[in-house]
Amino acid sequence: MPERIPFNRPYLVGRELANIAEAHRLGQLAGDGPFTQRCHAWLAQAVGSRQALLTHSCTAALEMAALLLDLQPGDEVILPSYTFVSTANAFALRGAVPVFVDIRPDTLNLDESLLESAVTPRTRAIVPVHYGGVACEMDPILALARRRGLAVVEDAAQGILAAYKGRPLGGLGVLGALSFHETKNVISGEGGALLVNDPALVRAAETVREKGTDRSRFFRGEVDKYTWQGLGSSYLAGELTAAFLLAQLEEARSITDRRLAVWERYHQALAPFEARGLLRRPIIPPHCQHNGHLYYVLLAPGLDRLRVLEAFRAQGIHPVTHYVPLHSSPAGLRYGRSHGTLPVTQDAAARLLRLPLWVGLSEAQQARVAAVFAGL
Numbered sequence: 001m002p003e004r005i006p007f008n009r010p011y012l013v014g015r016e017l018a019n020i021a022e023a024h025r026l027g028q029l030a031g032d033g034p035f036t037q038r039c040h041a042w043l044a045q046a047v048g049s050r051q052a053l054l055t056h057s058c059t060a061a062l063e064m065a066a067l068l069l070d071l072q073p074g075d076e077v078i079l080p081s082y083t084f085v086s087t088a089n090a091f092a093l094r095g096a097v098p099v100f101v102d103i104r105p106d107t108l109n110l111d112e113s114l115l116e117s118a119v120t121p122r123t124r125a126i127v128p129v130h131y132g133g134v135a136c137e138m139d140p141i142l143a144l145a146r147r148r149g150l151a152v153v154e155d156a157a158q159g160i161l162a163a164y165k166g167r168p169l170g171g172l173g174v175l176g177a178l179s180f181h182e183t184k185n186v187i188s189g190e191g192g193a194l195l196v197n198d199p200a201l202v203r204a205a206e207t208v209r210e211k212g213t214d215r216s217r218f219f220r221g222e223v224d225k226y227t228w229q230g231l232g233s234s235y236l237a238g239e240l241t242a243a244f245l246l247a248q249l250e251e252a253r254s255i256t257d258r259r260l261a262v263w264e265r266y267h268q269a270l271a272p273f274e275a276r277g278l279l280r281r282p283i284i285p286p287h288c289q290h291n292g293h294l295y296y297v298l299l300a301p302g303l304d305r306l307r308v309l310e311a312f313r314a315q316g317i318h319p320v321t322h323y324v325p326l327h328s329s330p331a332g333l334r335y336g337r338s339h340g341t342l343p344v345t346q347d348a349a350a351r352l353l354r355l356p357l358w359v360g361l362s363e364a365q366q367a368r369v370a371a372v373f374a375g376l
Contacts, residue, residue, distance in 0.1 A: 009360065056236065079129065109135075134290045160178055164289075173197065210232060263292040305351065317368060
């Protein structure tokens, strides 16, 4: 059996464990210690946000966003069906109705041309998901939101250090959410961050994150005791997670450059197979600065994806598919509704294949991946 090539291999920069030991030496392991504060500062500066708050997951950051919007049962939130369940779950938990809209055939991002017709009197927010670290068309989305009085919450789980027309993803809507799951570019095992871009939400975000209390103000000496102020939950990341993450953030640009190099090698190696009609490579608009988060192909309609997966696995290579469309899932049918028939979503979900991509993936390993396509 050839050497195994996994889909993902978590990358360590080398200072993670030393940072964890330092956090222990400093004597604070719960959230919002010195490593957390340094992560907050790094993220706020990198994205240009008014406030960055570490959370225990991107899911938690999205749930915080739903609380901050004060969504009520029956309110509607527009989002793509082709996304992870957390994008919809966070809003459905508040009783809001996810309204699933189709994606663009080029970037597989939310199709901004369909949004106007999806808005109803109950619509409260639009949630663009930057698939693969490639930006949605944010200018028309933001213009529509301003015109109709809607909030924009960016699901930038895959988008750290990616940009739209030079503007960092996560910093364009009123709120943004990042993920540091082990499959992302910058990791802490599990972890996330809420990016607060509207100054009016800064204090409320701290309250929601601290179980609905004004505990953050207490620690800054702004109040003499803290107490329950409103709805919230325990959304903090622990200090050990922050210590690990800080090491990654300090090398984030280097990590991104190395992933982009792997991405570009795939793109060049697979061009002949696109020319033969076997697949379609990712399309990156020139005004979108992506971060090399993932490399996918859309297999030709005549190719059996299960057979292609078997061909890869016979060579010890482990690509994976991606999302099952939410609009056709049991929970999507129960809690949400579709705006139209979503044909692009259904087509992409049936044909998409994500290839192994991680820092350290060698040219020889990538050549083995490409060689499987040569044998189809």
